Amino acid sequence: MLTTKMNPRVFWGASLIIGLLLVLSIAAPGLSDRIFQTAQGWVIDTFGWFYIAAVAGFLGLILILAVGPTGALKLGADDAEPDFPYLSWIAMLFAAGMGIGLMYFGVAEPIQHFVSPPDGEGGTFAAAREAMGITFFHYGVHAWAIYAVVGLSLAFFAHRKGLPLTLRSGLSPLLGKRTNGPLGDAVDIFAIWGTAFGIATSLGFGVSQMNSGLTYLFGIPNNAWVQVGLIAIVMAAATASMMSGVGKGVRRLSELNLILAVLLMLFVLVVGPTNFLFRALVQNFGFYLDHFFERSFTLYAYEPRAWMADWTLFYWAWWIAWSPFVGMFIARISRGRTVREFILNVLLVPAGFTFLWMTVFGNTAIALDMTTAAGAISQAVSADLSTALFHFLEQLPGAAFTSGLAILLVAVFFVTSADSGALVIDTIASGGADDTPRWQRLYWCLLLGAVAALLLLAGGLGALQAATLVAALPFTVIMILISIGLVRQMNADLSGQTLETEAPPLGEQLKRILSPASRREIDRQIERSGVPALETVRAALEAEGLVAQVARDADGLTLTAPSLHASDFHYRLTAHERPRPALTALEAPERRRTMEWRLSARSDDARRARDVTGFTKDQLVEDVLDHLQRWRGG
Structure with a gap:
């Protein structure tokens, strides 16, 4: 008989919602794709402004909490010491900034905006500057403010208030004892729903890029069924690592993957236009700051265009859907840090590394496309985004080796994302427990693979993106409530800050x-x-x-x-x-x-x-x- 350690209402409630969507995808793939696309259109038309305003609000709130009196509060008891030395903690935040997204979009997004900018003519120097500014905006502090809100709430209520490491704990100042009732269950169900589709989207990007790389190197067909097969292989690897209990081995593999990714970036930096890239990094950052507030609130309300749904709104929804995953990771490693230290490092360290990565890959790709590649990279990207990285590496020395390395990097990111994502979802479904039976984590691992595979068959990456954007809507409302609860509890803590610690007899x-x-x-x-x-x-x-x-x-x-x-x-x-x-x-x-x-x-x-x-x-x-x-x- 299987042992369990779960909240049955959350575990089976989330499973039911995800299962119904999967049944729809299997029974009528064309219909499910149309439903997702229709739902996406309705969400964008009705709530696009809500996503933009909410994300800007999260960034403003998190900065106020950092610079105000709340910044001195500790994530733990007042005498708590950090669990990890500062440099180790920074390294883990640095690792949190890496993932399939950077591998997939490092070349594809700057080139896409360069060719088809939302404003002006493509293929020009002005379009190149605009492309890097937009890319910085999508991967900058707005994304990490979303993660910081969820991570700070989880860390504050778990480490300081002693509550379970689940999203519902952040609502305890608002709901009181009802946090443990149906309302709390609904919060955790929506968190699982959004996380599942967010991770499935990342897995979809990963296998799409892996398939393109294998096609480039070995001529393997590039289609949905091959990608489903890749999902099965990688999920089997994730399952094997999880069931064999080789957590330390997986962690070391992840660390090796991070090192290899950095080495790949340094390779491009050295063999590419090095001096130009350092100049471009400084100018890109200045352009990002110069247009910061304008882009934060741009909705193209007077000139509606599909570009917003395909890029900014999708990204905001994707980050929101991923926030329980990344938020729980940074919460777990941040006990003993002050709120100010937590916020400033979470905002700046991963974003800073991402800016460097995007400059090295994006500006090098644009420079090559405008010179020696003669438009070959942009043509490949326009045909298929997932091929961007490999056509880019083709322009540099050692293309066969670096392309193989890129496929390996994506595969390991895929394995660790699936394994870690299953752990996070299982933690939420189990009321914050971290010692659940392996079969529960296996269950979520297999379900994540099924979601990615079936949605790919139903409508490709478009269906995954649409599902993510829709799933993030209810969780955005939850994040707003979590923010209110966090502020209320922090103010309550500050009101008692002059109390002295009572000494024992x-x-x-x-x-x-x-x-x-x-x-x-x-x-x-x-x-x-x-x-x-x-x-x-x-x-x-x-x-x-x-x-x-x-x-x-x-x-x-x-x-x-x-x-x-x-x-x-x-x-x-x-x-x-x-x-x-x-x-x-x-x-x-x-x-x-x-x-x-x-x-x-x-x-x-x-x-x-x-x-x-x-x-x-x-x-x-x-x-x-x-x-x-x-x-x-x-």
């Missing part, structure tokens, strides 16, 4: 110095004092007609009291591990010190976690009531 302090607690002792204290204390408060509240809950998880327990303030009151007891203090300079560095465990209490009225190790039941009851009173403002 003197005897307990001495005992801790002489004999630090183990995890088992903290667990015993939770059972002996924590559970009775919170149950006593819960019963007292219910005697007053207020329904409260005490929830248990692997690290501790949480008391949730009904809306006595702007939102529900939470009091959480958790086991907290940290290195023993170093008493002399000769002691081992932190990563090698003996670890000790403490019992921490967090509540919504206080910015700081409190050490309550050794507290009795009565002392904990008194602490809960004291902070509940402060939460009410009394």
Whole structure:
């Protein structure tokens, strides 16, 4: 019998929605393509302005949170230290900026805008400047502001407030205890739906480019059935890596892939017009800044054109659909960072690398197309975007080797995206659990492959793009609500920032110095004092007609009291591990010190976690009531 660890309503609800769309694609591929295209047209005509305004709003909000008082808040307890050294953290953010999108669009997008700009004549120097400005805009801070909103919400509520690592946690200041009901389920279902189609779109781009590369190198036919076969092969590789438990091997493969991608970029930089590329990078960035606000709000309202749906609106929807995936990754690695540090690095590090990548590949392609290639690259791109990279590499030395390397890079990005995407979706469907049975992750991995394959058969990349744009609409509304909840909870934390950390009793302090607690002792204290204390408060509240809950998880327990303030009151007891203090300079560095465990209490009225190790039941009851009173403002 299979073991499970899931939220059944979310798991099967999301599966049902995705399954119905897949059945439609199988039963009537032509009809499903028309439905997706019709839905896309309706969304663009009706809500195109909403996407543009929402993304601009996310960027404005995230910058305000960075520069304001909220920027000093930590993603974790106030004394929390970052999980990773700064350079390692930066490297992981750097890796987050890499993916199939850069491989697929690094040459294709600049060339496409160069040939067919939204304004003016194509093939000119003005069109070249415009092409790079548009590409920078699509891959710049707007995209990373979307990721930052979701990632910051996940990190803040999981690391600082002790809530599950799911999207619904960000709505707890708005929904209170209803977060665990149907509304919370709907939020997670829409997050899975959007993520599934966003990842499926990336997989579609990946196999399309792989097929074009194999056609270029070996003459393999380029059609939908070959691409479905490639999906099956790569998904089998993703499944094998997942089921064999070779997580470290996959991580090392991903790191190797990143190194190879950077080496490919450096190769193009060196053999291409190097001096021109450095000048172009500076000018591209200046052009991007000069047109920043204009492009942020451009909708071509007076001159409607299909270009907006094919490019800017699609990108915004694609980034929104991908945001739970990327957001959860950057949230997991960012515990202990300040909000300001998180936002500025998430916005600037990946975008900066992307600007360099797009300049190296895009400007080199445009320069070659205007000179030695004599228009061959632009002609190939106009015929098939997925061939752009290979026709570009054909103009440089060692084309056979670099094209093979590019196919390998796309394949590994494909494997890691599928594997990681299945993990993220499974985490959301399991209420934030990170130790779910392998069959659940396998289930989502296979479902992602089926979505990509069947939508490719139903209508090619056009159907995938249309499905992504439609799926992102409900999640945009959820992101707005998450933003409101995040601001409300951050302001609540700031209002309690002057509270002092209560010290444990003197005897307990001495005992801790002489004999630090183990995890088992903290667990015993939770059972002996924590559970009775919170149950006593819960019963007292219910005697007053207020329904409260005490929830248990692997690290501790949480008391949730009904809306006595702007939102529900939470009091959480958790086991907290940290290195023993170093008493002399000769002691081992932190990563090698003996670890000790403490019992921490967090509540919504206080910015700081409190050490309550050794507290009795009565002392904990008194602490809960004291902070509940402060939460009410009394």
